[in-house]
Amino acid sequence: MNSAFSSLDWIIFTAYFLVLGVSSIILSRVKITSSRDYFIGSNSMPMLAVAISVLTTSQSAATFLGVPEYSYANNFTFIGFYFSALLAVIFVAFVLVPKFYAMKAVTVYELLQIRYGESAKKQAGIMFLIGRIFASGARLYIGSIAISMILFGDILFLHVSFSISLLMLGALGYTYFGGIKSIIISDVIQGIVYIGAAIAVMIFLFNSLEHVSILETLNAHDKLKFIDTSFDEKFNIFGLFTGVLLLNIAAFGLDQDMTQRVLCCENKKEAAKSLILSILLTIPVVLVFLTIGVFLYLFYMQGGVTQSFEGEKITIFMYYILNEMPDGMRAVVTIGAIAVTLSSTNSVLGAMASVAVEDIYKPWKLKRGYMDEMHFVKASRAAVLFFALSLSLMAMASYFWQRYSDLSLISFALGVMAFAYTGLLGVYFSAIFTSRGNARTVPWALSGGFLSVLALQPYTFGITMDFSWQIVIGTIVAFGVMQVGASDE
Secondary structure, X not given: OOOOOOHHHHHHHHHHHHHHHHHHHHHOOOOOOOHHHHHHHHHOOOHHHHHHHHHHXXXXXXXXXXXXXHHHHOOOHHHHHHHHHHHHHHHHHHHHHHHHHHOOOOOOOHHHHHHHOHHHXXXXXXXXXXXXXXXXXXXXXXXXXXXXXXXXXXXXXXXXXXXXXXXXXXXXXXXXXXXXXXXXXXXXXXXXXXXXXXXXXXXXXXXHOOOOXXXXXXXXXXXXXXXXXXXXXXXXXXXXXXXXXXXXXXXHHOOHHHHHHHOOOOOHHHXXXXXXXXXHHHHXXXXXXXXXXXXXXXXXXXXXXXXXXXXXXXXXXXXXXXXXXXXXXXXXXXXXXXXXXXXXXXHXXXXXXXXXXXHHHHHHHHOOOOOOHHHHHHHHHHHHHHHHHHHHHHHHHHHHHHHOOOOOHXXXXXXXXXXXXXXXXXXXXXXXXXXXXXXXXXXXXHHHHHHHHHHOXXXXXXXXXXXXXXXXXXXXXXXXXXXXXXXXX
């Protein structure tokens, strides 16, 4: 297996990290005077930069490797996920974003404080933090194991841990000093890198298929399907406009990891534009990764492929990187995987720190007397370090978790936030569209959504159900619990 870096690969790889180092030093000079400045840039970020940041934040190593795997095994129907996302962000842009800007929110959970009291804000924040440690820690592991395979030619715990540390240090370089301003600018840089890497691979693959009738062959093998009207496929049209739509509303409107960027715009109109534009930009990017998958199908169509590395199942894209990539291209793809992992990791560090400080620590501290704003800036940076350590430990734990579980780590990483999302959806829908519910019903609704999704997992009671229907049922349960409680008003 040809997996070792060549001299050319190492030169490209080293040059990328020099760029990372220099840019992180420059961005660390951003002047921060308050925690609001640290977390939402005092509403001064350009709309286009925010849109690109939302795009890169929504991607991860699971996307980088998993989307080509989907089209290799299936077709283009995964693109429907992002058309569903477009409808979701229109809802978020015109229903939720105006409310966030009206209250000058730093975190999305402040809306619940106005409706149900401070305890509701804290409970929603804690639910977000727990879900994010699991989901983002697992995603960090996916990125690190890919890098370990490419750099070292193995997946030993020591090398995976080194890759985790490498990625986390890169993310901290942008996040710790400059806060959200540095994160958004770095997201633009990383987005250009990983999208450029994907386009380079697509062109390289296209050139390797010069003797293949691409469209005719793909059509003959039913690989050009974009819409599925059956109930059999994972991304069928019915699921896209029910559970997947709810998932996207939660991801883009109720998840601080994504929405924090939107709160950095000058006003609600710019914020709404940034959200919609982010999806319009994401659709062609995802089409590039789906195209890589079908090109890989054509590339390997004549020969058998054993998608395995040291006994572990790997995606077809990773198999191709390890076995077929020429010198130089392997480094390009590696830095693409690093870039997409860095963009999702530095984003979640800022989001988790903002919830911990603004929704939990700051209100508690202010009740005990006024503190200098720079105290909260220091607390914000301490929170970034704490969550960097937490995510790294979760990523390392995932190394052992994968070996003792029958679940796919990629499926876990992509779906685990559904446990937190259903409760949040039920509580927010109650807050926005009804006058029912109170502070006492919020924790029960959050728990009800979580437990509903847990009960519908195959490893709990043996129930096999698509994740989109799990989200629908969990949201209905959480919403129903909120309706039981009368308003405190």
